Amino acid sequence: MSAGQDRHVVDDGDQRWQVRRITGEAAEKAYRCPGCDLIIPSGKAHVVAWDDSGDGEDRRHWHEGCWNARHRRRPGHFR
Template sequence: MARSHRSRGRAAKSRAPHPELDVASLTAGWRRTEVRGGREWNVQPVSERQAVKAYLCPGCGLEIEPGIAHLVAWRADGVLGDAADLASRRHWHIHCWRIGPT
């Protein structure tokens, strides 16, 4: 009789239910906090696929066209609260953000 080379423990593990994925925690990993000029900023990348609208980059004054990967940045330590900070977010070219917001 032929002998099986498959582990018996593997079959029991494959039947175990998978834990639910927490989408919020997975996507929050893309957002990061940076300190620039003594201010704290939330910075979140936008992929080519997610970039569906045109925005004006505050760093260079040029348009960020749809389909171009870029960053969204907003204050993390504003005095008017989180809602006001989020409402004042700006879309930046990646290069313009790297050389520094003014």
């Protein structure tokens, strides 16, 4: 597993997530964070998460702080 693929499962009680931390070196593209609706630039470390019961097609790239605050920073609830 590469440095950009520290993958683990997070259990939120009502949902389980597959979570992978992406290093800055492994972040090759820019993504829009669903927590704040801002761009995560290429080269910026961040978190990728998807529903544990899915196939990963629903994965989203989050700023680490937005992921940590996901219970109050869900899509449509920008603060």
